[in-house]
Amino acid sequence: MIDLDKVRATAARAIAPLRSADKNTPAAKNFLFNAVRTDASRSLPPYYLVYFLLVDLLGFKNLGQFEKIAWSVPVEFNGKAFLIEHRKFGLGIFAGKLPEDEEDAAQIAGLISRATKAAQPYFVWRAEEAAKASELNVVNRSHALYVRFEFFEGLYTSKILESIKRKNEYIEKKISKNSSIIMHPSADLKREAEHYAVATIESFFSWTEHAFILIAILLGRCVTGEGVRQLAQADWGTKFKEALDITDHETKTFYDGLVHVRRQVRNFVAHGSFGKDGEAFAFHSQAGAVPMRIVDEHRGPHFQFGAGAGYADETTIGLLRQFVDHLWSGSRAPAYIYIQECQLPLVLTMAKDGTYERSMSSIDGMKEFAHYLSTQADRAANMDF
Template structure:
């Protein structure tokens, strides 16, 4: 977006927001207005705070009075000859007036004009986002703790069904229908089937979690430093994310990589594609021996898949592999990463990659604990707007 295009958008936004104007500091305002203005109900329906800031301050050049106690930014405006404040305070963005509820009608009109101008300024917002994505002044949301909790939820259910099935493996329930007929039920059979379903769900959750957490580890290791880097990795295959997060030249890590790749290919991809898979898993071909499952060898690993293997897997083996890998993931040089990502659940700040903060914090567990504690303190301060 060039300067001429920005000016065109600015003109449209100014037209849309008129007659709302920046406050003329020569106008008379009630004594103590900046500190005593009250929140209006109408102001609760403003667009998101960042859009309002970009519109008023960045694009239209309204004055920002700066930060105060419990106030992130404050923009004085004038409407119908009266002063108002558009402020982002601790309890949210709002329009603040000297006389409430008398000024509610005017505040509602201010909100309407800001909404109208926000729509007109959308190309500018898009351009700002594109520019930000190319740089490192970005935070990356961390959903790893929630995704990991979901994984553990299914693992616990899987363990429970497995234990119940083992405990009732010799049990049978006979239901006499009449003197000549009866049915027999084996509870362990149903419990094992439920365990298999839960195992599948746990494996799905595992790959969902690793798709996310690998990106965060890659950032902490310095392998992603810009929004474009993160976007590219997010779109990449699971294998590429694994390699960005872990060093597969390590023999143990490489062994986990190979085994998990097989689980993903044989099991998760099969389930994800409507139980048809990609290699003929849904077919049985005719032969004199009878129907034969057509599970073709995978082109990249011809020893991995053969007739009748891969789909009717043993869930316990895959679950054990997942658990062993999680222990391996958070060991050694990546132990500090667990503190930041899983234990504290902190978002990732790409500027910390560029300035070396993450490299220093990843040097040891103690360094990361100290760094994470400080970040939590800062986050609390900003959340409370203790400026």
Template sequence: MDEKSLNLPDHLQRVRAAAERALAPIRPAGASTATPQNLLFDAQRTDAGRNLPPYYLVYFLLIDLLEFKNLGQFEKLAWSVPVDYKGKAFLIEHRKFGIGIFVDNPQAHETEAAEIATRIQKATKVARPYFEWRAESAVADSKLNVKNYTDELHQRFQYVYGEYQKIVADIRREEERRRSLSREERMSDWDGYFSEPYTLTEKAAWLASAAIDAFFSFTEHVFIHLAILQGTISTGNEVASLASADWGNKFKAVFDLQEPTSKRFYDDLTEIRRQHRNFVAHGSFGKQGEAFSFHSGAGAAPVLLPHMRGSRKFALTGPLTVNDPEGIQVILNFMNYLWSGGREPARIYLQRTSLPVILTMAANGTYAKAMQSCEEMESLAEHMVEQWDRSANMDW
């Protein structure tokens, strides 16, 4: 967006004036500013410049809000703003290795550079209402990138699941070893078993719970990106709304529950999430929500909490408990289903590249075209990775 100060609402005009006062005596460099002849090429980074706010806030403050002159891009340089501080020229620049304050003789001007950094920090705080307005405008305009952590979250799941598999294998080996012992040897062996701080069975249960939690974190994230690539959502407000929705609504944004396989996975995963993930989230009383038990002629009888029932009524019974191995197997089966059929091209973009999902490309049909085949998506991904690398290296 290109909003200039003259088009700002009245309350932001006041913010602009307050930011100017906070920044003073820093002003745009002009004819009266003492400027070395080759400053643009010879200026060096000051230590004080490392204390500047994030580069985008400085850009929005100086160039967007206060309309300082931007000298534009150059090799390894995203933008450059020449400023006058007490008659001396300094450069505020975002270079490949970060934003900074640059001057012809850094050692001689560290004090002034520190004062510039302090004033920019103060002006940035004053300009916060403007930054909020810019953010809201950007979301409404949908010119946004949606960060993509699909591969990172998938790796987390794979790691925890791998550790779970190791413990399960240890349990099997231990069971085989104990079967080979005599009755006397097995009885003696229990002493060593219970002297361990954690049993293998306990470790397996904890790792299963961690793997299930990692799976739902992964799917909460990836469903949003799949919905964008599939064209279900394409605006910033839609993304924000889906991000705040529960897991079930995210699932429905990607899968058609009229399709039997999708409906079966939805039902099974919903029950796993209810029993396993909510078990941890709501105090770990029991996977059916058994926080209470009451005295009866039958002995202690469990009472299920309301949050496990979906109503405000307590109960004695609930669905059958989903055991850890069963739940893990459902998750593994779903992982294969997730990237099957028309969703297969999305895996190339989301999991192999870690590129953000760009809403303007969703709106103009770029993703819809790429989702038609793996070959189309490979081509788009390669092009985007090249563009991203060039941008990161500031190879303009």
């Protein structure tokens, strides 16, 4: 448990003699409108820490929102008024006279930084409390992760097409007067394609791990910060089942195929095994060298004789691409608009109160809702209050 009174007292000592301005603080006429940003503004901690320190913890007065201003805290230092404001172009210390007030502004920045360090236990507690509730936004990185998947897929496809185009080509390289070696560019291109195939698979699972959580939020299955944390730490299969209905035959078919890819391709390659088919050993026997492979199934990794069928790169990547189409089909189609097209953050309060669930009922409904949220986000970014 945190002793808030103790942390508050420590932060108050650290920030002294800076204090909240009051009616007795000397200030020029129209100071609130004419104050100028100081160079010391660049030395301030992040805006949210400054706000929580001054307003939440220490109780400094917040004048609220104005045009292009998210919040404004008037303070007094050395008998003069200053403003700590989060404006459109960032957090700043604003003074009545420059350069005369620049030195004082630098001292204010130092005091705020010192108090922010002293208040660190409060920030940790504040974050933990926020995570228990639904007053949170979840960052949406789905589009960026998907673009990476498409990037590697494109490189894989280009190498495969080039290898096919040059399949009959060879290059003879003389290594001496009487000998030479024959090189086939097509073989080199196929090896390069294999590398891109692995990168494509890796990026696919990275993207889906993220996208499944966002879809689960839109479906109302994950509505608190703690819930998001638990789902983020869960395995890929758990995330899949929170986003898609595995009782659907087509979905179950995709799930089984992707699990196989993940186990036999991604896991072994990612964790330093010996090959996509799990081949790792050759067993010594009177019959000769017997290939042995590691098989990762529901009952856990174990050994089997044989090289294994594995997954051809073309088949695997074709499966990934088919699943992408399936993911954004049917009842999940509205999610595509919100997550991929509009790239909006996920607001947990809207998941908890059923707003998302209602918007997911139709594509037109989601388009209208996403447009509204996008407009609100633009206004907030521009601080058009």
